[in-house]
Amino acid sequence: MSKIVIGNQKMYMNKEDVEAFSDMLKNIDKTNKEVIVCPTFPFLEYYNGIVPVGAQDVSINDNGAYTSQVSASQLKSLNVPYCIIGHSERREYNHETDEEINIKVKKLLENDITPILCIGEKLEERQNKLTETVIKNELIGDLKDLSPASVEKIIIAYEPIWAIGTGLTPTLEEIDESMKFIKEYVTTTYNVSKVTVLYGGSVSDKNIDELNTVESIDGYLIGGASAKKDAFAYIINSQK
Numbered sequence: 401m402s403k404i405v406i407g408n409q410k411m412y413m414n415k416e417d418v419e420a421f422s423d424m425l426k427n428i429d430k431t432n433k434e435v436i437v438c439p440t441f442p443f444l445e446y447y448n449g450i451v452p453v454g455a456q457d458v459s460i461n462d463n464g465a466y467t468s469q470v471s472a473s474q475l476k477s478l479n480v481p482y483c484i485i486g487h488s489e490r491r492e493y494n495h496e497t498d499e500e501i502n503i504k505v506k507k508l509l510e511n512d513i514t515p516i517l518c519i520g521e522k523l524e525e526r527q528n529k530l531t532e533t534v535i536k537n538e539l540i541g542d543l544k545d546l547s548p549a550s551v552e553k554i555i556i557a558y559e560p561i562w563a564i565g566t567g568l569t570p571t572l573e574e575i576d577e578s579m580k581f582i583k584e585y586v587t588t589t590y591n592v593s594k595v596t597v598l599y600g601g602s603v604s605d606k607n608i609d610e611l612n613t614v615e616s617i618d619g620y621l622i623g624g625a626s627a628k629k630d631a632f633a634y635i636i637n638s639q640k
């Protein structure tokens with residue numbers, strides 16, 4: 401299966417950066433890999449015809465007086481195929497709950513947009529050996545009342561919160577364990593034959609070759625390094 405490389409460009413880039421990125425992405429070899437870029441809303445159309453894009457969030461509302469929010473149907477009208485939801489930065493800064501994330505999953509699927517669902521534990525939860533419990537509880541809340549056909553469409557990104565933007569990563573064995581736990585839990589609980597699970601958290605051009613040796617990783621969700629042209633190009637090229 402070809403690996404998926406998703407860049408979560410957060411709020412890092414302005415127009416000039418996005419244009420430089422578009423040129424790099426236009427010219428890079430994308431055979432045998434799927435490259436997806438998630439810029440902020442204003443730049444979603446800049447990557448048209450170059451790579452598929454994802455939004456970084458979606459509203460729980462369909463339409464109406466919700467200043468600053470963007471609905472799933474608006475994303476659909478712009479042909480946006482993917483959307484990140486449940487990112488730890490939104491869970492923390494916007495107090496987003498699993499109940500809201502569950503609504504977002506459903507709104508996206510109703511509009512034929514693939515959710516990229518982020519889950520992961522805090523450092524103290526890992527230290528207290530609660531990683532699997534936390535992941536499981538997030539999945540229970542986020543995937544509530546979904547049919548197997550819907551669950552199968554979702555891309556899950558396992559992102560230990562303590563690894564995001566810190567330069568720290570779990571060991572390869574720990575990542576492999578979490579990937580396998582999520583795959584086993586989702587396939588058996590939701591009666592699906594396959595689930596796509598990405599790893600995210602301080603993926604860079606420095607550690608990607610090592611991470612690529614972990615077979616259970618279906619791809620990567622990359623933050624900081626996806627806003628650095630050469631680092632992101634290296635990561636893309638390393639997927640064979």
Ligand code: PEP
Nearest residue numbers: 564565600601602623624
């Ligand atoms: C992210 O925010 O999704 C992420 C993985 O960030 P970083 O790669 O910077 O750790």
